[in-house]
Amino acid sequence: xxxxxxxxxxxxxxxGCAAALAQDKPPPPGPPPMPKPLTLVDRPNATGGExxxxxxxxxCHGPNGMGQGLLAREGKQPDLEKRGDLRKPYIVFAAxxxxxxxxxxxxxxxxxxxxxxIADYLAAGPHGEAK
Amino acid sequence: MxxxxxxxxxxxxxxxxxxxxLESALGADKVFFTGxxxxxxxxxxxxxxxxHHPSGAxxxxxxxxxxxxxxxxxxxxLPLWAWSRGKNLGYGGTAPELAGSVVVDLSRMKKIExxxxxxxxxxxxxxxxxxxxxxxxxxxxPYWLSxxxxxxxxxxxxxxxxxxxxxxxxxxxxxxCGLEVxxxxxxxxxxxxxxxxxxxxxxxxxxxxxxxWDQMFVQSNFGIVTKANMxxxxxxESLMGMDVEFDKPEDIKVMVDTIGPLRRExxxxxxxxxxxxxxxxxxxxxxxxxxxxxxxxxxxxxxAIRKRFNIGWWxxxxxxxxxxxxxxxxxxxxxxxxxxxxxxxxxxxTWRKGEPLERxxxxxxxxxxxxxxxxxxxxxxxxxxxxxxxPQDGTKALEQFKRTYARYQEYGVDYQGSFAFxxxxxxxxxxxxxxxxxxxxxxxxxxxxxxxxxxxxxxGYGEYRTHLDYMDLVAGSYDWNGGALRKLNEKxxxxxxxxxxxxxxxxxxxxNRLRGERKA
Numbered sequence: 219x220x221x222x223x224x225x226x227x228x229x230x231x232x233x234g235c236a237a238a239l240a241q242d243k244p245p246p247p248g249p250p251p252m253p254k255p256l257t258l259v260d261r262p263n264a265t266g267g268e269x270x271x272x273x274x275x276x277x278c279h280g281p282n283g284m285g286q287g288l289l290a291r292e293g294k295q296p297d298l299e300k301r302g303d304l305r306k307p308y309i310v311f312a313a314x315x316x317x318x319x320x321x322x323x324x325x326x327x328x329x330x331x332x333x334x335x336i337a338d339y340l341a342a343g344p345h346g347e348a349k
Numbered sequence: 350m351x352x353x354x355x356x357x358x359x360x361x362x363x364x365x366x367x368x369x370x371l372e373s374a375l376g377a378d379k380v381f382f383t384g385x386x387x388x389x390x391x392x393x394x395x396x397x398x399x400x401h402h403p404s405g406a407x408x409x410x411x412x413x414x415x416x417x418x419x420x421x422x423x424x425x426x427l428p429l430w431a432w433s434r435g436k437n438l439g440y441g442g443t444a445p446e447l448a449g450s451v452v453v454d455l456s457r458m459k460k461i462e463x464x465x466x467x468x469x470x471x472x473x474x475x476x477x478x479x480x481x482x483x484x485x486x487x488x489x490x491p492y493w494l495s496x497x498x499x500x501x502x503x504x505x506x507x508x509x510x511x512x513x514x515x516x517x518x519x520x521x522x523x524x525x526c527g528l529e530v531x532x533x534x535x536x537x538x539x540x541x542x543x544x545x546x547x548x549x550x551x552x553x554x555x556x557x558x559x560x561x562w563d564q565m566f567v568q569s570n571f572g573i574v575t576k577a578n579m580x581x582x583x584x585x586e587s588l589m590g591m592d593v594e595f596d597k598p599e600d601i602k603v604m605v606d607t608i609g610p611l612r613r614e615x616x617x618x619x620x621x622x623x624x625x626x627x628x629x630x631x632x633x634x635x636x637x638x639x640x641x642x643x644x645x646x647x648x649x650x651x652x653a654i655r656k657r658f659n660i661g662w663w664x665x666x667x668x669x670x671x672x673x674x675x676x677x678x679x680x681x682x683x684x685x686x687x688x689x690x691x692x693x694x695x696x697x698x699t700w701r702k703g704e705p706l707e708r709x710x711x712x713x714x715x716x717x718x719x720x721x722x723x724x725x726x727x728x729x730x731x732x733x734x735x736x737x738x739x740p741q742d743g744t745k746a747l748e749q750f751k752r753t754y755a756r757y758q759e760y761g762v763d764y765q766g767s768f769a770f771x772x773x774x775x776x777x778x779x780x781x782x783x784x785x786x787x788x789x790x791x792x793x794x795x796x797x798x799x800x801x802x803x804x805x806x807x808x809g810y811g812e813y814r815t816h817l818d819y820m821d822l823v824a825g826s827y828d829w830n831g832g833a834l835r836k837l838n839e840k841x842x843x844x845x846x847x848x849x850x851x852x853x854x855x856x857x858x859x860x861n862r863l864r865g866e867r868k869a
Contacts, residue, residue, distance in 0.1 A: 252708035255715055257483035277479045277501050277717050282708070284720040291635070291724070314389055319723050319730050321393035324435070324443060325381050326408030326454030 256280035267339025270332050271299070278320070288319055302344040309337040352384070354402040356428045356449030357863060364404055367425040367451075371407050374417040379457075381406045390435075390452050392444035392817070394723075394731030396783070396794045401444040401817050403430065406452035412529070412537060412575045418453060419535045419573070422850040428863075429453050430852050431573045433474035433506025438499060438720070439732050440510070441817035446854035447866060453573065456503075460576075468492055468581050469526065469552035474505045474574060478715040485581075492581040493713035495519050500715030505577050509567050511814055513769065513776075515710040517670050518582040519620030520771060525563050526555040529576035533846035537575075540566075552578030568814070569838075570852035571845050582670075586702050588712065589676045590668035593687055594661030594694040601663055601750050605768065605775065606743035607690040608665065612770050613741070616669075616679050619711070622769040622778075623665040626651055629658045631722035631765060631782060644761040661693045668711045673701060725763070728786035733794065733818075735801040737810035739768070739775040745808075746775060752804050753779055760797040776813055802826065817854075821868045824857020839864075 256276040258264065264272055278285035279298050290296040298304065313333055316322035328336070339345075355364060372380045381390075382405035390403045409415045422429050430445030431453035445452060458473035461484050470481065478500035485492055495514030497507055508521040518524055527541035541557040542548040555563060566572050595604055604623055611617045627646075630639065640650045655661065667683060669676045687695060700707060708714040723730030739749055746768055757764040757779075765780040779801060783790055798819065805811070806826050815823045827834055838858045842849075849860025859867050 252714075254708060255479060255482065257479055257486065259483050259486040273480075277477070277715065282716050282718045284717040287718050287721045288724055291721075314385060316393060319720075321438065321442065322389040322391075324389040324406065324454060325386055326379075326406055326452075327434070327456040329378070 253281035255282065267335040267337075268345075270328075271336045271339055274323070274328050274332070275336065285320060298340055299343055299345045301340070304340045304343060306334075306337040306341040309340050310334065313337075353382070353387070354404050354449045356404065356447060357866065358426060359404075359449060363425065364449075367421065367427050368405060370421045370424070371418065371451075374421060375407060375409060375414055379408045379410070379414070381408070390443045390454075392442050394438050394442060394733065395444070395785075396731075396733060396791060396816075396818060398785075400448065401441065401446065402448050403443075403445050403452045404449045406454050408454045408457050410457045412531060415453070415455075415531045415573055415575055416535050416537065419531055419533065419850070422451070423534065423848050426848055426862075427451060427850060428853050429573075429850055430855075431455060433503030433509070434477055434501070436477075436499065436502030437506065437510060439734055439816065440814065444817060446817045446820060446852070447863070450853070455573075455575075458575065463488070463490060464552060465490055467553050468583055469578050470504075470581055471552060471576060471578050472505050473576055474503055476504055477502060478504055478507075482713075482715050491584040493518075493584055494581065494715065495521055495524070496710055496713050496715045497521075498710065498719040499717055501717050501720075504579065505574065508577075508579060509574060511568060513620055514713065515620055515622065515666075516582055516668075516713050517618040517620075518580065518713075521579075522564070522567055524580045525567075526553065526578045526580060527551045527557075528563055528566055528574050528578075530566055530572035530574050532572045533848070533851040538572075552580075565841075568856050570855035570858055571841060573851070582713070584702065585670040585672075587673035587676045588668055588670055588698075588700040588707070589680045590666065590698055590711070591683070591687065592664065592666045592694075592696040592698065593692045594659075594696075595663045595665075595690075596661050596693040598662050598750065598754070599747060600661075600690075600692075601768065602743035602747040603690045604663060604665060604743070605741065605746045607686050608667070608770060609741040609743070611683065611686060612772060616682055617667060617770075618670065619668050620770055621665050621667050622767050623663050624767040625663055625764060626654050626658075626660055627725075627763060627765040628664070628722075628767075629660055630654045631725040631763075632719055633658075633721075635727055636725050636763065637727065645758045646763045659694070666711060668698075722765070722780075722782060725782045726784035726787065726790070728784035730782065731785055732780050732782045733798065733816050734781065735779045735798055735805075736812055736814060737777050737805040738813050739777050739810055741770070741773060741775055746777070749777055749805070749808065749810070752808075753777070753801065756797065756800055756804065760793050760800075762793075762797060777810075820854060820857045 258272050261272050286296040295301050313323045368382050390406050392401055407418055409418055428447050428450040430450040434456045435443035455474040458475040460473045461476055462471040478496050481504050495516045495518040497512050497514055508525050511522045513519050527543045529539050531537055540562045542554050543551040544557055566574055669679050706712055723732055754764055767778045769776040811826050812823045842858050843861050846860055849862045853860055853863045
């Protein structure tokens with residue numbers, strides 16, 4: 219996507235250091251770094267449902283992800299891997315049908331077998347800190 | 350099967366025959382025709398939930414399987430609608446233009462090859478920005494991506510729909526260099542140097558010999574792109590720049606007239622995007638955090654938002670990329686120009702290779718959190734946008750802003766606008782965030798959108814990209830010489846796709862047998 223969120227990414231600038239007046243010199247150091255996205259390179263030993271979760275879900279439910287941000291806004295544990303209250307049928311239903319602002323995940327993108335493995339992994343949580 | 354959406358000329362029985370043929374060719378695990386399957390391929394951000402429903406979907410995993418699908422489609426006169434990952438949210442996402450089409454979901458085609466010396470990556474359409482980012486990290490490749498605000502989607506799909514990023518490689522479609530395409534009749538072609546057997550230069554010289562066709566397959570329905578080369582930006586030695594805030598709505602004029610010359614002169618080589626105060630508020634908060642009043646947000650709330658986030662009416666982030674010595678010299682030019690424009694705030698930023706990296710779109714880091722803006726109104730959020738191309742002229746940008754802002758006030762929608770720089774143009778993105786659970790609000794989205802199209806048309810401004818609902822409307826606005834371009838597009842369509850099976854209606858291009866489906 220999309221240019222719709224193009225202006226929204228400028229909000230990065232709001233999440234860093236305090237502003238300086240235009241005439242301030244020399245430039246201060248830049249804002250502190252945002253967290254690195256979670257991808258498979260960060261979990262080299264991941265297998266099964268955990269690996270599939272990182273591959274297919276972490277872009278939204280990992281650091282700086284839309285899902286993580288919106289769950290935090292609702293006062294919920296935003297990291298699905300740290301949840302102990304997720305049940306497999308709920309996970310499968312939410313993924314296939316979408317929930318709240320989350321679009322549905324179609325079967326071409328994540329097969330039934332892979333979705334079941336992801337759901338098994340999350341339902342066995344909490345998994346504690348990232349490995 | 351009673352409620353299956355059917356394309357023109359189909360019965361449920363004929364669709365069942367087509368489904369069986371697809372299952373026979375691909376295997377049942379790559380063919381999806383149940384009710385829940387179909388629903389998962391509908392448009393998540395639809396304004397009209399009853400439109401653009403597919404009859405089913407298939408997920409081929411190779412070019413040969415794509416060819417098999419195309420062959421069956423020709424046998425049955427079955428309309429197909431192909432996409433890379435279907436995350437083009439706000440433009441239709443996974444859904445087809447013509448109801449009853451079968452979606453060709455290419456998200457399982459995820460091969461990546463990389464020529465480190467040339468900085469050329471060869472991608473299949475299912476490769477997402479996170480996949481490619483991971484590949485570069487895993488292999489310690491010193492290259493950066495050009496990521497859009499929603500990086501959930503396909504690298505190739507984004508370029509094929511003229512999506513943008515924010516680095517010097519931000520006009521993503523310009524980074525394409527040679528495509529592999531399955532034509533609607535099933536043949537496979539390679540463009541550019543790919544037409545020359547075993548050429549090692551397919552990904553380095555875009556034109557080949559004779560006519561060059563890459564852009565013919567961008568925003569079109571002339572073929573299914575199954576592979577393409579893209580140029581990636583070498584990791585720079587240094588990054589310098591500034592985030593700049595301006596106080597008044599009228600400042601859009603001086604911003605455009607200050608940044609434009611720097612962009613045209615290539616002091617700035619990236620693609621800056623000027624955005625308003627809602628960029629912060631809609632991502633980080635909900636509307637109810639600020640007000641419960643209906644209608645467009647008032648000046649008092651705008652002032653409160655700006656105060657809380659310490660931002661201007663407009664803001665823009667500018668970055669310089671490359672060798673540090675050159676960046677330092679260019680920064681002086683940039684700093685003077687921006688100070689002369691009398692901004693409210695300048696927040697400088699600098700980075701050298703080896704230091705902790707700014708994890709933003711300006712460093713090509715993939716992200717999805719900007720999509721949190723769809724939660725602005727609460728409920729099941731979504732958005733659509735109107736994005737005309739403007740001249741890079743401050744006065745004209747200000748006039749366009751005033752016209753558009755007045756329409757937002759008239760329709761009672763909170764204004765989220767941006768002016769994104771190309772090298773010689775501006776894309777004026779006007780986002781309409783909505784709550785699908787608010788019927789009264791949803792009822793005004795379509796007339797609002799059409800009013801914006803008409804306003805811009807009167808000024809000679811046309812959209813660069815649009816949602817499925819408006820492809821015919823926007824195509825119709827490109828009307829010079831009796832719509833000569835659309836006539837040409839449809840001549841080409843009929844020549845390449847005589848059975849009219851591939852993506853009927855994409856970009857307002859209809860095959861001969863389905864031209865009656867064109868909407869007013």
